[in-house]
Amino acid sequence: MHSSITPTRRHVVRAGSVLMLAGLVGAALTGCSGSASGSSGGASSIPKASAAVATSADAFGGMEGLVAAAEAEGKLNVITLPPSWANYGKIIAGFQKKYPKIKITSQNPNGSSADEVAAIKSQGTGANAPDVVDIGTAVLDANKDLFTPYKVANWADIPDEYKDADGLWYYDYTGLMSIGYDSSKVSAPASIDDLLGSAYKGKVAIKGDPTQANEAASAVYLAAAQSGGSADDVQPGIDFFGKLKKAGNLISVLPTQATVNSGQTPVVIQWSFNNVAWGSAGGSTGNPNWKTVVLPGTAIGSYYNQSINKNAPNPAAARLWEEYIYSPEAQNLYLAAGAYPATLKAMTDAKTVDETTLKTVGEPPAELVQLTADQAAKAATVLKAGWSKAIG
Template identity: 75%
Template sequence: MQHITTRRRIRAAAAVALSGAMIAALAACSSGGSGSASADVLPKAKAETATSAADFGGMKGLVAAANAEGHLNVITLPPSWANYGKIIAGFEAKYPKIKITSQNPNGSSADEVSAAKAAGTGSNAPDVFDIGTAVLSQNLDLVTPYKVANWSDIPADFKDASGKWYYDYTGLMSIGYDSSKVPAPTSMADLLKPAYKGKVAIKGDPTQANEAASAVYLAALESGGSPTNIQPGIDFFANLKKAGNFISVLPTQATVNSGQTPVVIQWSYNNLAWGPAGGSSANPNWKTLVLPGTAVGSYYNQAINAKAANPAAARLWEEWLYSPEVQNLYLASGAYPATLAAMQKSSTVDPAVLKSVGAPPSSFVQLTSEQATAAAALLKSGWSKAVG
């Protein structure tokens, strides 16, 4: 994986609404309508090595091949995560001949790899990955190159030059808390106070899940560490456990609503989805705090399983994800999409959504592939010993 700069300046620009004409044009180029029925269907063996829609004879051929497969296996995509509930529903509405199976929605990046290895070439093999950088960088042999139609909209340092992986979205590490049960924190250090005893959780095991590891990275930066030194983050959680404040419970909307996990350190888009913006199933008292100063982000990566059960549907899914329609859905959840800068330039970003979410920070810390790999090794050797 290529080196990715630790700080990237992202500029917000004025934008106008996505016009009906542009939406119609997008639908025309990727529709599963009558044009796809007459296209020749590419054999599976060739679909497995296709590196762009051109290998299918264009989008009509890709849709025809995906329709012929009739299935798509996605993995570790909770409906409330980055608007994936709406994204999956939108794909199924657009391509009704393709049934999506969503495997292990609450799993981790490591679970994605385990599932792919266990399934091999079986019909239940995950077709696509939405995966953290540290785990992906150790498993590049599992993925195969593919470049979406608007490949040029993805910044050069947001993708592998050959197309084996590409960023999709990032949130910012944040503290979510139930304002009816705990005082409002203003720093990570506040979480060490008695008021938070038995109340602080993160999203899983940091040695397995990128979101949990990123909570450690945030703690490291807030405790004098750096992207090359996350030990202060491990030490912080060791102290948090010693104080009796850290709990080993996997937080969900249910545990938040029941009061079991009134403080959760996780991505901003997940905290936002669990609060008032989440509708009737959410907690009206749930607040989201992105700490002042340098923000901690981590783009997730899209990649196609080299042994995908449905290789054409996998490639059509990637085309769907990088369409302005879905990139705007990521943004609406509070996750900044990879093509945001290009969308602002082409006026395909939804200005009302961008205004409500807020412009991304001018700079944020994201661990490079090398730093994430080193951090993962340190977590593997030190987390259970220090925190358990």
């Protein structure tokens, strides 16, 4: 992982490498994989209070005990996981097929990282509070007191720099910042500055408020990287969006598959796995004219984090979810959507990676750049101070 947006050698990631994903993602987003049921017939012998502080499956006597405890709870609350986002529809279906005694409730699928935190704070110890989160680094870093440590069985497969040493959080996957566009309405941009042109007037959208949502913030980081900025200087990215707004090109509509299909948001800056999923890979719900381009230059990524709510109403199920997320089964499902999973190297070494999928997706850029936790926190401060002023 590199701390600067301007790496020591330049990597070009061209549109074709992303467009190759279309057929693969289409197959991955439909149907339900899942393995034979991993349920245990035994009853849980560990009280909820003990489950809530368990730092590994050993606290349950091993995986069989963890499964039994989770099935005794019978519920799992997840939040902000759209089915088309990084293959979460199929990941959720796979978990439910493997553990049919556990019912998943998926809350606020189109919400942001800030919405996850707000839900945890507002619902407290209530039965509907999120058990687990998939959250951006800056928001996580500002709210670490809400979470509790847990180390999955294959903890060693997660690189040291991808996890908190005590198990409070761990990376799960990253995409590449990309530009999706309706090829029937606009031509492909060759640079970020192309978006300032009159052809894109009233057409460019991002995924929410960069001060609240990691994906939107990463669009700003991309603009910074393309405008002479760095991970330590995201102001050029804010300035770019100020120009985009002044030109009348930036719109405030929150982009979704529906707004893409209706033509409300002809251009969207977001993660590659989302843009690809909104095109022909989305099957009957996708837009066949929707194309994806990753701009030449620095590849911008941002791993999302898994963490467990310290007040999770279903603490055993929360921990079983994490065990599933870091299994090769779920990690390969991330990969099938074009999202690079945290355990990719370990899976490659162990030959548990889906080789066909990896060849189709392509190896991740050798110098994939993302902000460190400290840089993300500083960038968040800069965004909070300057975003509304720039686009007001």
